[in-house]
Amino acid sequence: MTDHISGEDGELYSSRKKIYPKTVTGFFRTMKWRIMAVTLAVYYLTPWIRWYRGEGQPDQAVLIDLANRRFYFFFIEIWPQEFYFVAGLLVMAGIGLFLVTSVIGRAWCGYFCPQTVWTDLFLHVERFMEGDRNAQIRLDAQPWTAAKLRKRAGKHVIWLIIALLTGGAWVFYFADAPTLLGRLLRFDAPFVAYASIAVLTATTYVLGGLMREQVCIYMCPWPRIQGAMLDQNSLTVTYNDWRGEPRGKHRKAAATPLGDCVDCNACVAVCPTGVDIREGQQIGCITCGLCIDACDSVMGKLDLAKGLISYSTLTDYEASKAGAPQQSVMSAILKPRTAIYAAIWGGIGLAMIAALVVRDRLDAGFEHARNPPFVRLANGSIRNSFALKIANMRLEPRVFQVSLSDLPDGMLTQSNAPTPPGRSIRVQVPANKTHESQIFVTLPKESVRNAGDFTFEVIDIFGTDTVTYDATFFKPE
Ligand code: SF4
Ligand code: SF4
Known part of the structure; x- marks a missing residue:
């Protein structure tokens, strides 16, 4: 795995080169749209779901009632002495992450991580206000004009509104949402609510709008940990160099036969973290699959087989390179490590369900x-x-x-x-x-x-x- 934390010449620090990810369409982009819609809807709408629990009881389906020390989740109430249920859920979330990583690499990073989802949303706002990659590069190079100011200001205002809604939605998990909304609008809500919204608004705006891929590359520990979770049968986004190299732009005019990569740079242009996957696995690659969409589109136009960049295991990559048949995709799933993670995850889940059923009230x-x-x-x-x-x-x-x-x-x-x-x-x-x-x-x-x-x-x-x-x-x- 290449670590591109250091600068081009090997120095320990190099200033950030701004990334302008280009719009792309395809299977993985569509999947990311759908996952983004579901995860954002779950986050923003959950505090507004009502759940009748009886006269005088909170009717919010999901509520962390810190004042009365209760956690409500639909038909389940957790008292402080039952905190082991929350601890169990956290352990299951951690092992679930190990399980998913062991099978399909950094799927969490590419599709579900809040940093990925909000950055993706902010990138779409940026394209909506300033145009696609080339228009953004031109706009950056332009001197300040009224039009540039309007586009930039509009983008930041929309980012701030999204950030405010994100911070606002968070506090609704800790109090009756309709009541708190009324109090927030009348400016008589507790100070801690305003402070929480302010902090979360600022962090969402800075992390999702300004820092973007730098959070994944420099701040998040998970890319470092996940290296230990992967093995030769884990699925990762792979450039099949045995097929693509030697790359070149003019295949027909070339003196010697070239590989399928026409060096169009489309895979790099769409990458939200600025990675060139042709250089191999890198810490910046969140395995979002957008480079696969971009390259498949290029291959389609050239009448070449798709899959020059693909989700592949190291074993399959080596087999393909040697001209041997690939393994079944089940080899990424059915392996001892996955079975152990799944058994632990399932065991904790079953134990928690049993404890929930027989727990004393x-x-x-x-x-x-x-x-x-x-x-x-x-x-x-x-x-x-x-x-x-x-x-x-x-x-x-x-x-x-x-x-x-x-x-x-x-x-x-x-x-x-x-x-x-x-x-x-x-x-x-x-x-x-x-x-x-x-x-x-x-x-x-x-x-x-x-x-x-x-x-x-x-x-x-x-x-x-x-x-x-x-x-x-x-x-x-
Ligand atoms: S999109 Fe495909 S063909 Fe174009 S540079 Fe990337 S790997 Fe090569
Ligand atoms: S290299 Fe491809 S899979 Fe990795 S982050 Fe970039 S676009 Fe996503």
Whole structure:
């Protein structure tokens, strides 16, 4: 793989040469259009999808409710103590990326990465305002005129609007979108919302509009990591030099037979990162396939077979070069590394689905008061105090019974409830809320001597959820 980070003469720094990617049509361009439409639609529209969860509950399908420490994803609510689901999803995303890279190289970089999608969008705006590659080169060389100023200003205004919409859409994931939009427009939204929008607007504008391919080449760690994910059976965009070389513009007039590459530079002109794929695999190549579209179009016009540049594995490249038959495309998929990634990815996915199905919708905690650990009452009985927390993780109100086991003479009372001491107490917890109160466990003095470890039991009196919690009764020495 050629690393073209250094300058032409091998120096460590060379100033950026502006890239003017030319419009191209073809299979991969169409695929990129479709993926761009889907990914942008998902990003911008998701916060506006409604999902009814019951009276008084958030009705936004995807919501990261930081204030109440909940994550809502359609029919799933994740509480802070269930963060392992989010961690599992992140691990799956990482392994999924390894899996995809092992099969089709940098498909993430070429089609799905936000940097690629937004840069592509900004490039289309640039072409819309300033014309295609040649018109942009001419415009850059022109002195400043009213027309040039109008085109440049128009481009930057549209970029800023897209950047603003991008930053704006992000904050809607963290609050009820229609409510927040109203507040933003009335200028009474929280400061953090405006600050987040400002930061994301600026980063989108700078990274997508101004820095573009430099982010992929210089800032992103993934191109360096993905080198370890590829093997000789991974699909990458490949220039088939065995067919293209020796290249030359005038095939018919040439004294010696030339290869199929007519050195038209079309593959370089369309490349969004300015790569000449004929020089081999490079860190700047995001495997978007646009050079394939460009070259196939040239081959079509010359009545030559398409595929001078193609998605190919190193094994197939070597086989073709030697005149041997190519492997099946399944060789890129069916290999031990892919099977291991797929097995890990699937295993984590299945484990998470199983955990989701059987997870408790009730959580309870009893924190023993330590200062003092016990109190001696006027009649000589000993009382221990506990901070009770019951999380009702369902979207309907529920009544829970808290009772004692292994502490035969123990009696329970609640600090703020008028109910007399008993073997159990009842606690009503609103939907999707956590109840907190202080409770007391009291033992008559004649039973204290044998008291020790015991268990709290919490049950949903109209359901099946049950939680037990082991505790210790503190008593005088
Ligand atoms: S587009 Fe094809 S023919 Fe033209 S320079 Fe590139 S590889 Fe050669
Ligand atoms: S060399 Fe081809 S595949 Fe690689 S980034 Fe450029 S156009 Fe895309």
